[in-house]
Amino acid sequence: MGRRSTGGKGAPPVANQNRTKPQVRYFAESAGSCYNPIIMTALEDFLSSTAYFSGLSAADMESITGYFSSRTAGRGEIILFEAEPVEPLYFVVSGAVKVFKTSPEGKEQILEIIRPGDSFNDVPVFEGGHNLASAEALGPVALYGIKKQNMELICRQHPLVARDMLRVLSTKIARLVALVEDLSFKNVTGRIAKILLEHVADGRGATQRLTQQEMAAIAGTAREMVGRSLKTLEEDKAIRLEKHRIVIVDKELLREIAGVLN
Amino acid sequence: MPLALKEDGEMSIVPVIDPQKCRGCGVCVTVCACEALVLQGGVVRIIKDVACDWCTLCEAVCPEGAISCPFEIVIEEA
Numbered sequence: 001m002g003r004r005s006t007g008g009k010g011a012p013p014v015a016n017q018n019r020t021k022p023q024v025r026y027f028a029e030s031a032g033s034c035y036n037p038i039i040m041t042a043l044e045d046f047l048s049s050t051a052y053f054s055g056l057s058a059a060d061m062e063s064i065t066g067y068f069s070s071r072t073a074g075r076g077e078i079i080l081f082e083a084e085p086v087e088p089l090y091f092v093v094s095g096a097v098k099v100f101k102t103s104p105e106g107k108e109q110i111l112e113i114i115r116p117g118d119s120f121n122d123v124p125v126f127e128g129g130h131n132l133a134s135a136e137a138l139g140p141v142a143l144y145g146i147k148k149q150n151m152e153l154i155c156r157q158h159p160l161v162a163r164d165m166l167r168v169l170s171t172k173i174a175r176l177v178a179l180v181e182d183l184s185f186k187n188v189t190g191r192i193a194k195i196l197l198e199h200v201a202d203g204r205g206a207t208q209r210l211t212q213q214e215m216a217a218i219a220g221t222a223r224e225m226v227g228r229s230l231k232t233l234e235e236d237k238a239i240r241l242e243k244h245r246i247v248i249v250d251k252e253l254l255r256e257i258a259g260v261l262n
Numbered sequence: 263m264p265l266a267l268k269e270d271g272e273m274s275i276v277p278v279i280d281p282q283k284c285r286g287c288g289v290c291v292t293v294c295a296c297e298a299l300v301l302q303g304g305v306v307r308i309i310k311d312v313a314c315d316w317c318t319l320c321e322a323v324c325p326e327g328a329i330s331c332p333f334e335i336v337i338e339e340a
Contacts, residue, residue, distance in 0.1 A: 210335065
């Protein structure tokens, strides 16, 4: 199932020889005898809500749906591995995916958490070569994927997509710059404060929960430091720790600790 | 989130255990102050009628990363 076996904390990930082939269904293959207009409409509705394709007309949207494939993954399933030959550009339909790098010693650094409507594996699809990072499902996820050559075809046929692609990549660069800034200049407690602010439940759908290990991987620190930082934030009365909940009691104070400007 | 039935009849959210990662070392069972964990068939399971107090020690000590104690992050209503 593509699980990344670490062999224990601190050990490097083992090769994925036992990775099973994911269940992938291409919509182009569905366009024959098993064409399902309901599925195609759902795909068009989803794509029109994404940053890449929101500028396309209905007719243009219909012309590109055949290039996409659908895929699901379970919690902990590795969707793609760092350094392997480039795989599709993926869009998250439901669930959440963490994109991360792993050091030779097995330490993990989360680069971003991808939520519904967002994409991952963008850069290698356009740059070519190999996947820059690994991606793992944080829970049950549903994805749409498109191969490099098909994405290039769409960009040539629809210049608006190419323009929107630049916007998406610019946003991702800005996020990575912010991550570098946080890792370089903020102390651990400040980074944890920012992480809490960025992962607040919005009440609209399934809540994305974070473990202390995941917070550590985002903040580039050890799990023990996360626990200490949370205690510090609670002592400062910025948060309150409850059973399986972190309650932000003073958002402005937390923003100040996180160094977040208005 | 996995749930467990407490003695008072209420449901309690419990840690997530990945049976594929669990090697059955039993360290988490040793550190659990609530006695909520038990080794069965070589893997750890939650005892359903015991309330977990979410100390997250089991997650901290697991050498395989098989236990997850995720937190929901919310803003307190004014």
